[in-house]
Amino acid sequence: MNRSLKFLLLLIITLTGVAGHPGIARATGPDVTYGPQIIPVLTRRLQKNRFDFISWHRLGVAWYQNGYPAKAIKPLLYSAGKIRESSLNSLYLGLAYEATGKNAQARYWLAQAAAQADEAGSKALFELASLEFRSRSVERAINLLKSYIQRFPAGGYRAQADKLLAAATAGKFNEPAPGIDKPDMERLYYRNSRRALFDYPHFWFVQAGFLLLTSDYSDPTGKPTGPPLKPGSDSEYGLTANAGLGVGPWREGTRTASGGYLYRQTYYTTDSRVEQFFNDPGNLRYFPFRFDLLKRRHTLFGDFRGKLTEKFDAGVFGRHEIARIGSDFFSGAEEGDLRSSLSISDTTVLIPWVGTSLVEKSRTTAYMYLRKEINYETPDLSNKTYDLLGGSTNPVFSVGASHSQVMADDRLTLSGEVFSYDFVFNDYWVDFSRFGGFAEAEYRITSSVAVNGIAGFYQDHYSLGRPRMNGNCNTNSVQTPTKDSPTPSEPALCRRDDSGTVFQGGLRWNIQDDTQLSTSLLYVDNGNSTMREYDFQQLKFLVTLTRAFPNVQRVERMSERFADYVFFKEAR
Known part of the structure; x- marks a missing residue:
């Protein structure tokens, strides 16, 4: 060469x-x-x-x-x-x-x-x-x-x-x-990312999904003879749409702050509504997924946290939610020319907490759960989970504690939570206290696929009893009264205690860091051994596709609750 x-x-x-x-x-x-x-x-x-x-x-x-x-x-x-x-x-x-x-x-x-x-x-x-x-x-x-x-x-x-x-x-x-x-x-990422909206820390996400909900329950017949209860069932399905935009966390020493806006809506419908629309598809007022008519929720939230000592930190999470229904621009199918957007409820949640990580890869948190809902449709069902002054009764507090531990080379996360909530309604006949807990396990099969399961229980004690005209608190059974049945006695107030179990399984697939497909199946069984009209079972199946920035993990806390909806049921 x-x-x-x-x-x-x-x-x-x-x-x-x-x-x-x-x-x-x-x-x-x-x-x-x-x-x-x-x-x-x-x-x-x-x-x-x-x-x-x-x-x-x-x-x-x-x-x-x-x-x-x-x-x-x-x-x-x-x-x-x-x-x-x-x-x-x-x-x-x-x-x-x-x-x-x-x-x-x-x-x-x-x-x-x-x-x-x-x-x-x-x-x-x-x-x-x-x-x-x-x-x-x-x-x-x-x-x-x-x-x-x-x-x-x-x-x-x-x-x-x-x-x-x-x-x-x-x-x-x-x-x-x-x-x-x-x-x-952080600064470089927000400055250089094509999906970033601003140069400072922020997040956004959009979600779309399909929901199937089935319920089985017992209804009183109201007849003097024959079985006092009859079985009932409901089934509906729908589409879900959620979106959120937030800023932060802003950092000042060991303190951080973040906040933002969330929009949520579920488009429930039934087979009969869909069939009615296809009978007259030209009439868009019968379209079963009218986002302008169905209930939507607008939420503002804030999250503030900081170090208390070397081993303990504390913070407060708050949100204010406004729920509305109806449209000021287009009327519904059965409402003629009536166009009106109505407020359904205002809900405020405040959760002060204190936490520590005494053991590596673990987290322990104790919190207060302060929730207040103003129900405009049914004012008697307006409620709150606290009464710090107590009024004429003892003060009411709602509290909880949770612990989580990461194990098995960061693949397995075990967590649990116990809580005691008191719900005080405008209608004091509905007041009840709830004690419960749940355990959760999540296992990461691969870097992008994870499965999780939740098992929980709760017990509800209602402050006031339910009136029974015949004085027998056990007559609400499926047995048909006969001539040998006991003679009705004086009316009585019967104590109502419900108990329930909750099971949920889910699968999450992170298609990319910013895209996730998830599915979950939730089963709730509420029972009352003596008052069978309060029995119900609910099955909920949900599939959701999430697109998020900067990644899905960043927005999971914002799109889920601290201790909010999983164990809260509407008064029945």
Whole structure:
């Protein structure tokens, strides 16, 4: 091979970063930064040559530095061990895993980088020590900090290492431990994402689904002879539509705040309504899914939280919901030219709470549940779950406590909750207290598929009894009275105590980080051993498709309750 050909070959290798041996490929230093414009350039280069390991590494670094740590992992893994500065590659892998909350993988790759004596190894060792300090792993944090001070006495983070070592030795973990200088992932993500609406932290989501609801119950016949009860059943189905937009969390020291707006609507219908529409499809007033007529809920919410002490934090969640029905623009099928939008109810919920994570990967929370509903359709059913002053009676409180634990290499999450709610109605005949609890398990089968199950129970005690004209509290059975039946006595008030069980199973599939398909089946069995008219069973099947930003996990808390609807039933 002549000299000119050798020079040309060497020039090609230098410009493209391609090497026949992994040790020949050379990366840049740990302080080099890449802008977002380099990402499409590197992508096009890799489409032509997938063995360009330097470009794979640089692509991963670029994704990380521009706020996409999850996307950085795959190219960094692909180039791991194939470039000369393996410590630099391992450092960014550890940082990417740490930014995505996968601390076990982060520890592994940071330890790989920390084994080297170069600049990347120095940064990896201090970042690993800071990670252990934040995790309150006292012994590991102390050993790693001592190792950093011994191996890199003139390192750029020596002063911080001395402070953290003194704090860890004294058992004080309130010292800030941010680790090495890292890009602000949150700010970069919202600035660079095409789906972001603003440059500051926020979220949005849209949901669409199908709902099937069946109910079986018992109705009094109202006849002096024959069975006092008759079976009844209802079945309806519908479409669900939910959307939300929120801002935050805003951070000020250890305090955060977020808030936003939610819209919810369920388009219930029945076979008879659908059949009626198809008999006259030209009349859109009979369309069974009239979003402008059916009940919709508008909700404003806020979430505020912060640290109380080193081990405890506290916060408050609040929301105000307005429910409306009808339309000011178009009339219903049976309402002629009447056009009116009516308020159904206003509901305010306030949940102050205090929590702690005394054990790694666990969370314990205690809360008060303050709910007030103004029912405009039936004012007697307006209610609240508190009466702090008590009025002429004792004060009323509604409280609960929950605990969760992550196990099995972060695949299994076990949680449980117990609660005691008191519902005070305008109609005091409906007042009742509810005690109950539930246990939940969620198992992540793969990185994108998870199954979960819930089993719960509740007991309801109504404050006032129910009148029975014959004085017998057990006459509401399915037995037909005969001539040998006891002679009716004086009227009596009979105590009403309901009990119920709740079972739910579900499957969630994260098609992408921002798209989820979920399905759930809920069964509720409410029974009363003596007053059979209060027996009912309910089966609810729901399929939902969710599209969210920045990801589905971010909006799950906003689209679900703290302790709201699962165990709350309408008065019957």
